[in-house]
Amino acid sequence: MLKYAVIGYPVKHSKSPSMQLAGFHALGIDATYEKIEVAPGELPEVVRRFVKEGYSGWNITVPYKEEIIPLVEVVGEEALAAHSVNTVVNRDGRLLGYSTDGYGVAQALRHDFGLTAQPARQVYLGAGGAARAAAVYAARHGAKYITLANRTAANADRIAALIRNAAPECKVVVTPLADCEELRMALTEAELVLQCTSLGLHEGDSMPVPPEWIPASTPVFDFVYTPSQFKERLAAQGNRVSNGLEMLLQQGCKSFELWTGQHAPIEAMRRALYQN
DSSP, X not given: OEEEEEEESSOTTOOHHHHHHHHHHHTTOOEEEEEEEOOTTOHHHHHHHHHHTTOOEEEEOTTOTTTTGGGSSEEOHHHHHHTOOOEEEEXXXXXXXXXXXXXXXXXXXXXXXOOOSOOSEEEEEOOSHHHHHHHHHHHHTXXXXXXXXXXXXXXXXXXXXXXXXXXXXXXXXXXESSSOHHHHHHHHHOSEEEEOSSTTSSTTOOOSSOGGGSOTTSOEEEOOOSOOHHHHHHHHTTOOEEOSHHHHHHHHHHHHHHHHSXXXXXXXXXXXXXXX
């Protein structure tokens, strides 16, 4: 039996097991997929244990997508550009690290909004790990002007540096996630807005920006899976809104293919994820 897992801290909320197990079942692959919480400082020990116990691969979620990099032998091109690994493949003890997050967003934009190419002008609300992989991928694959809006500049500046290094032709601007002319103008001109903060996860959360700052014609991709006041208000004013669940599916399918070398049974995995 093959063994796989998702690791993070916390990881109890992960929807990946039902999706991946459905994929293995659909193709007749005898495999398990666990949720394993890794406390701060324990990552190297857990990776050594996974290799010793013969895990064939695993997913990495927050906060270890960067911390895992020194623990793998080979880092894929997208992962190297974003300094983020969310998928590890174990090939006879040789660990290969990949990032499927940016790919997942791109495929979700195609599925949810019919966008077959990266919109030229994009605004990212928040500058955490979700924004990093998505923004760097977008810049490498056709985005021309990216605005990173964050409450503190440090994380946004770091992502901006990664974008400038990976895609020098893409102009990137950092602005406060606050009521300022620069952010309002960027939202007015944006062809795509991505909501990358954790706001909306909990009932009563504030909204990252007033929805009326975003034109009704602009599609909004929200990484928060749960219903939120922000998404409801956007939908009410006519915006097309994605809750990010399709991104989770698409990045998970790519991980599945890296592990198995087979085409992911996407419909079986979609049913399991959306029904979970």
